[in-house]
Amino acid sequence: MRLLRQLPNFITLLNLFSGCIAIVFAFNDNYVYAxxxxxxxxxxxxxxxxxARILNASSPLGLQLDSLADMVTSGVTPGLVMYKMLLDTVxxxxxxxxxxxxxxVITLGSCYRLANFNVDTRQTDSFIGLPTPANALFITSLPLVLANTDSLVLLELLINPWFLLSVSALSAYILNAEIPLFALKMKQFSFQKNKLQIAFLALSVVLLAVFRFAGVPLIILGYVLISVVNNRFHKK
Known part of the structure; x- marks a missing residue:
C-alpha cells in the first residue's frame, strides 16, 4: 500500500520525462514531436x-514535485520553442x-506563476491567470500552425519577430494576470454543475476537427474569453 501511494509521484515524474524529451525534439526543430x-x-x-485524490496520497512533496515537473514541460519547453522561432526570424x-x-520571458513568467500557485490559497477550485499547461500548448502549437497554414496573413504574422515578441510578453502577462479562469476538472458527475466545462470541451473538439493545429491556439484563446464572459455574467 505504501508503494501504491507513490504512484502519483511516479506519474508526475513521467510528466517531467515527457518534458525532457520534448525539449530534445524542440532543439532539433521537430515541433510535431515536441x-x-x-x-x-x-x-x-x-x-x-x-x-493522488483517489489514493488519498496528496502531500507537500507531491505539490512541489508537480510544479518542478511543470516547470520543464510547460515552462522551459515553450520558452525554447519561442526562442527557436525568433532565431529563424533574426x-x-x-x-x-x-x-x-x-x-x-515565457519561461520566466511560467516559473513565477508556478511558484505563486503553490502559495495562493485562492486557486483550489479555479485558476487565476492562465495555467502553464494551457500556455505551453498555445506556444508549442505555433510552429505547427506556421508549417501547415495556407493563410498569407497568418504566415506573415508568425514569421514577424515583433509579433512573436508581443506573443511572448502577452504570454508572461496572462500567466500571472488577476483573471479568474474556470477549471476543467469535473469533481461531480452532474451536467448542470459541469455544463460550462462540457460546452467548452465540445467546442474544442469542433475547433480541432475544423482547424486542426490552428484549432489549438483558438481553443486556448476561447478558454480565456469564455472565462471572462462567464465572470461578467456571474457578477450581474
Missing part, C-alpha cells in the same frame, strides 16, 4: 492529481543576435 510530448506530459500532469531580418533570448 508538441506531442508536451501534450503527453500534460496528460500525466492531469492524472497525477487524479490518482536570421531572415538581420536583427540583433540577442533578440531570440527574449522568447524565454
Amino acid at each position: 508538441f506531442g510530448f508536451v501534450a503527453l506530459g500534460i496528460f500525466f500532469d492531469f492524472f497525477d492529481g487524479f490518482f 536570421n531572415n531580418h538581420d536583427l540583433p543576435v540577442w533578440l531570440p533570448y527574449l522568447g524565454f
Whole structure:
C-alpha cells in the first residue's frame, strides 16, 4: 500500500520525462514531436492529481514535485520553442543576435506563476491567470500552425519577430494576470454543475476537427474569453 501511494509521484515524474524529451525534439526543430510530448506530459500532469485524490496520497512533496515537473514541460519547453522561432526570424531580418533570448520571458513568467500557485490559497477550485499547461500548448502549437497554414496573413504574422515578441510578453502577462479562469476538472458527475466545462470541451473538439493545429491556439484563446464572459455574467 505504501508503494501504491507513490504512484502519483511516479506519474508526475513521467510528466517531467515527457518534458525532457520534448525539449530534445524542440532543439532539433521537430515541433510535431515536441508538441506531442508536451501534450503527453500534460496528460500525466492531469492524472497525477487524479490518482493522488483517489489514493488519498496528496502531500507537500507531491505539490512541489508537480510544479518542478511543470516547470520543464510547460515552462522551459515553450520558452525554447519561442526562442527557436525568433532565431529563424533574426536570421531572415538581420536583427540583433540577442533578440531570440527574449522568447524565454515565457519561461520566466511560467516559473513565477508556478511558484505563486503553490502559495495562493485562492486557486483550489479555479485558476487565476492562465495555467502553464494551457500556455505551453498555445506556444508549442505555433510552429505547427506556421508549417501547415495556407493563410498569407497568418504566415506573415508568425514569421514577424515583433509579433512573436508581443506573443511572448502577452504570454508572461496572462500567466500571472488577476483573471479568474474556470477549471476543467469535473469533481461531480452532474451536467448542470459541469455544463460550462462540457460546452467548452465540445467546442474544442469542433475547433480541432475544423482547424486542426490552428484549432489549438483558438481553443486556448476561447478558454480565456469564455472565462471572462462567464465572470461578467456571474457578477450581474
